[in-house]
Amino acid sequence: MQEPINTGSTEAEVPGVFDLGTWINCFLPSLIGILIFLTPLNYQGETTIPLGLMSNLLRDGIGGYMGAVTTFFFVTGALLTLIFNLGPKPVKQSFPALFQLFQTTPVWLILRLMGGIFAVMTFLQLGPEWIIGKNTGVTAYVDVAGIIFCIIGLGCLLLPFLTDFGFLEFVGTLFRKFFHRIFNLPGRATIDTLASWVGSSSIAILVTARQYETGFYSAREAAVITTNFSVVSVPFVVLTAQVAGISDLFIELYGSMILIGVICALVTPRMPPLSHFKDVYYEPVGCQIREEVTQGRSQLSWALEQALTRASRAPGPIAVLKGGLRSAADIFLTMMPAAMTFEFIALVTYHHTPILQVMTLPLVPLLELLQIPEAAAASPGVIIGLMDQFVPAIIAGTIDNKITSFVLAGLSVTQLIFFAETVVLILRSKIPITVPQLLAIFCIRTAIALPILAVLAHYLV
Secondary structure: OOOOOOOOOOOOOOOOOOOHHHHHHHHHHHHHHHHHHOOOEEEOOEEEOHHHHHHHHHHHHHHHHHHHHHHHHHHHHHHHHHHHHHOOHHHHHHOHHHHHHHOOOHHHHHHHHHHHHHHHHHHHOOOOHHHHOHHHHHHHHHHHHHHHHHHHHHHHHHOHHHHOOOHHHHHHHHOHHHHHHHHOOOOOHHHHHHHHHHOOHHHHHHHHHHHHHOOOOOHHHHHHHHHHOOOOOHHHHHHHHHHHOOHHHHHHHHHHHHHHHHHHHHHHHHOOOHHHOOOOOOOOOOOOOOOOOOOOOOHHHHHHHHHHHHHHOOOOHHHHHHHHHHHHHHHHHHHHHHHHHHHHHHHHHHHHOOHHHHHOOOHHHHHHHOOOOOHHHHHHHHHHHHOOOOHHHHHHHOOOOHHHHHHHHHHHHHOOOOOOOHHHHHHHOOOOOOHHHHHHHHHHHHHHHHHHHHHHHHHHO
């Protein structure tokens, strides 16, 4: 491939010289990614995307063996975590890649071990009902875990079509000026945001933390992006709709998430605590950002050149497959046992104690004022998302009213701050944000999202 030509003149409206293979490598995989992740289709009366349909077919194919599949991953993750944290040093040195993957803190070690133990008890149906019951262990370690394994597994393998061949660079560059003007963030944050919308919030937080630690985001920018733009991915919204029992409302749910996400991103950074953050950079490296302003080029031409440049450096099929499998293994074996245990604890608290019902009694009149049916049953779902973002959707699935289910599912994909994943990742980073600040942001986002979802639910459902 020849180097791109940039004359700097107003005539340079065509991107630099790229060979035919690069154009194909850009457009064909990106088109496949758009079709899989962003194209709505109607199947048997329900609107979904191809990824959702494929995950349903895979889950149907596994059928009654799903419990065995999920238990295998939970037990394997627990055993490998135990070996590479408490095992002999020679074992750790012999497998450095596995050691890096499974090394963790004592808290996460305990959560993964609990995940393996409770998954086995649930699969064998040995133990007290509050552990192995349909509403607790079976829901967390079989039903929801099975849905996640299918959709996230396929997502990890297929996501590179959308992220690695230039599509995000094209869209991100095209809307860069708009993003900076509206949200007061660097243009490069557009790409981080898009990556999370089609990838995962955890990856987006890791990317943002890295950008802060290398001097490309200030403390304010990093805090705003991690708490407002590390949104849930397309596959997760599909998953949430399935768990909440509103798969036919996927498009409406996704559109509501985008609307609320934009409103929260406009309002939340202008309120404490985010408004108190300063534009100071990570001290060991200082400010490193130098966003280039191209003269004499149309935005479309420059966006296309960025996309083609990325496509020219895209990984080959083997590398893409290895990367997808590595991402899936990371999620299945390290994140899922802990995340499902958080979910299990939340479900046990919800179904077998009155704690959440008592705590959320003051919310019942508010939900009734918003004309949300079954307000008493729904009220715990308003705050329980702080523990794990799946649980509001699970509660939604137990409520036989689509308006209420839509509201709770909407909270599940718009609150963003939850201890099972995002809070831990943010606190482990160098971004100077505290737990009280994260709790405040969670409350602000919930206060913004709840009335909007109530209005949309009555209009769309």
